[in-house]
Amino acid sequence: MTDPTVPPGGMAYPDDLALLKCVYDHVCQEQGIADGSSEAADLAARAMALFSQGVVDEALLREHLKRSGPNAG
Template sequence: MFVSHSPINAIAYPDDLKLLTRVYEDIRRQRGIECGSTAAEDLSRAVMDLFAQGLSEEADIRESLDAYLSRKSSSADLLRLRRNAR
């Protein structure tokens, strides 16, 4: 999960919010993440954190989220393997 270490200083204007919502909804649907789930909350937090860190281009946000979700998925797979090995 992305964690902000400073308060969000970025101002999200209506067009920014539309973009962030579109990215969130697209990725949530593609990954099969259920609305209201912990994974959906993590995803929304990650989207906002990336924006707060200065990413405002859709392609950049999507690329960073894909990398984040891939790492998170790999970590979860590794934990499952470790548990099954015991």
């Protein structure tokens, strides 16, 4: 991802989707979330929501998702 801003209209470009997939895979593995589970769907939705709110840094996305995940606390 070259531009740290979210494009207008909430569009995600291929590099953005690759970043989100990488973060999703990492957090799923770390949290023991099975791909295809309701927890995984929730994680994906939260990742997209964070991204659309302007959280576009990989480390920040991971941190936010870990803190708000099912195993957080």
